[in-house]
Amino acid sequence: MEFEIESPKNITELCKTIKSYRSKSFRFGAGYTDLLMELKKHTPRNLTVINLAQLKDVSFSSIRSTTKNIQIGAMITASKLVTDTRIEQLFPVLQQAAHNLASTQIRQVATLGGNMCTASPSGDLICAAMALQASCEIMNDDKKIHNLSIQDFFIGVRKTALKKNEFLFAINIPRNKKRTATLHSGFIKIGTRKSMECSVVSLAFHLQIDKTGKIIDAGIAIGASAPTVKFAQSACQFLIGKKINSFSEKEKEEFANKVLSYASPISDIRATAWYRKEVLFNISKGVLE
C-alpha cells in the first residue's frame, strides 16, 4: 500500500487541493474503513489520497437544526448518528440504520459521507436517508453549493453524480410534517448473520401518522435489491391518506408488490435473486403489520 497524502485543514485548503489535482488521480479518505481495505488489495500507481479526517470546519462534522431541515455534515460518524437525540426522536430509521452498521469500532470512524459516496447498493445509511427523502448538498472547488435530490445522487453500482471537482458537504433531511405526528419508522436489515453483515436485502421506512391514524407522509427505500438503493415512490403514494390500522390482507400484499416493483436483484454470493424478492415481499408486508 503506497500512496501520497494531502491533509487540508479547512474547506478553503480542500478546494485548493482539489483544483491542483484536477488532472491527477486521487481519492477522498474520510473514515477509511472501506478505502484502506480496497487499497490494501490494490493501490493504483501515483495515487494521492485527499485526507478529510483533519478538516477543522465544524459545518462538515456537525448536526444542525434549521426551520425546515436537519442538516447533517458529511463527516458525521455512524456512532454520532446513533447517540444524537434529535436523530433518535425525529428519524428513528436513521438511528437504527447507523446502529446496525458493521461494528462498534467501525461506527466510531465510518462517516455518513463515506457511506453515501461509496454508493454501495446495500449502503445502510443511504437507504435510511432515502426513506427520509433527504437532499444532498454538494460543494465544488469554487466553494459553490448546489442541491441534488438523493435519488439523483446515485447513478449506478458504486457510482454517484459527483464530478471530479465536487464533494458531498452535507445532507438535508426535511423535518417531519407535524410536530404532533406519530412516527412508524425503522430499518429492517436481513443478512445471513446478525453482526458485521452486508445486507441480503434491507428496507427503510418512515411513516408519519396524524392523530386520527391517517398516514400523512411516507418514505420507503430498499437496499441490495437493485444497482442503487431505490425509493419506492408508488408504494409511498399508496399509503398516504390511508389509516395505518385499517389495511386488509389484500392491501398489504398490494403494497408489498408495489415495493417489489422497484427491485431488480441479482444472484450473488449472499443470496439468489429469487430469495431476495421473497424476503423483500415479506418484510414489506411486515411494515404494515
Add this chain to the structure above:
Amino acid sequence: MEITFTLNGKKTICHIKVSTTLLELLRETLNLTGTKPGCHEGECGACTVLINGKSVNSCLYLALNTNGKEITTIEGLTKPNGGLDEVQESMIKNGAVQCGFCTSGMVLNIKALQLETMQNKKVPGSGIKNSPNRNEIKKWLEGNLCRCTGYVKIIDAAEEVFNKGK
C-alpha cells in the same frame, strides 16, 4: 512525515510513511505487540485500541490521523501502580481467556463501553442508562471475534464489570 500524539499517557513523536496504519506503527516501530494483527480488514477486532477513549480498529486507521490524539493500547491499561485494570481482573476471574489472541481487543472494547456509559450515562442505541444489559454488551462486542471461548465467559466478565457498581 512527523506526527505527535499521546501514547499510553506519554507524548510520542514518530516519523512515518504516510500510508502506515496505526497497527503497523504500534507493532513494528513502537514494539507494542499487545495489539494483535488478525484479519487486517476490520472484521475481527483483535487490533482494537482506544483513540480519545473510543474503540477503533487500528488496522483500518492511518497513523497520521492520530496526530494530536490520545491512544491507549493494552500496554497502557494498567494502573499507575502496575496493577491490572478492573476489566482485565474480571476477565481472569471469569476464565474468559483461552488462547489470548482476541483478549487485548476484547478488554479495550469493554473498557470503551465502560467509558462511554460513565461519561454519558447512555448506552448507545439504547437510551439513558447507567449500565448495559447482557444483550447490549453482546451488541457492543459484535466486532470482536473469539474462536476459543464461545463468548459466554467474556460476556460474563463484562457483565461483572458493569454490575460491580450496582
